[in-house]
Amino acid sequence: MRTNKYILLAATLFGLSSCGNKKGDYDASGTFEATEVIVSSEANGKIMQFNIEEGQLLKADEEVGCIDTLQLYLKKMQLLASGKAIASKSTDINKQIAATKEQIGKAEYERKRTENLLKENAATQKQIDDIDSQIAVLKKQLEAQISTLQRGNASITEESSAYEIQVAQLDDQLRKCHITSPICGTVLAKYAEAGELATQGKPLFKVADVQHLFLRAYITADQLSQLKLGDKVKVFSDLGEDDRREYEGTITWISDKSEFTPKTIQTRDERANLVYATKIAVKNDGYIKIGMYGEMKK
Helix, strand or coil, rough: CCCHHHHHHHHHHHHHHHHHHHHCCCEEEEEEEEEEEECCCCCCCEEECCCCCCCCCCCCEEEEEECCHHHHHHHHHHHHHHHHHHCCCCCHHHHHHHHHHHHHHHHHHHHHHHHHHHHHHCHHHHHHHHHHHHHHHHHHHHHHHHHHHHHHHHHHHHHHHHHHHHHHHHHHHHHHHHCCCCCEEEEEEECCCCEEEECCCCCCEEEEEEEEEEECCCCCCCHCCCCCCCCEEEEEEEECCCCEEEEEEEEEEEEEEEEEECCCCCCCCHCCCCCEEEEEEEECCCCCCCCCCEEEEE
């Protein structure tokens, strides 16, 4: 098995050299890849609608289907009705304490009138003291009444908040019943159909961003010192026979580990043949396909 790996490495390096002689010198070769996303179901239920086909271009956040939401919707309506019933129990404090305030106002007016009579010796100090006592009692009653009503309203508010949280949870579950594409891309595979039962985590479709591809190419240890992240390079797509197209690419990733080489190699000549994977971002004009061979030149 280890011998076959050495043969594969030798064949790869020989292929790089021979291709360079036929089609022009280049620094690395590989295949084009895309950012692929497998979209899975976030809800349980029957798939009511799923209108996508392989090869279809989707926009980011575009809705492509939905899962049955009837039971969730009915539960939400029930919670909303219960929340309204609880909210209707809230007390209007100003209306409830209006009568007590009016009594306090009348008592204060009566005190002023009695105080004027006292100045004319038409009333006694005891009458004023009795009125002061009455006003004090009414004010304490008002404070107690306000405190009781506020506690009652606070309890109702907390209960209403609990219903609002449950409604928000249902809204989140309802949103997850809508199947959307997380990225702008092309549908590569469809794993489910309308009418099937979906469960959380079940794959529904695969989408890939084919407008922005990556060439996964391999460079030697000697080339490693000549390249860095962000470098602009030339990328060539192999369309078959002698047909190639040139693109501008940007190096976005260089592996920190070598591939297809044994760990025991220590000689200088053999170390120079270590191969490192790189990713070169390329904007696709529609001609490049996933899996197509490509080449890179510094």
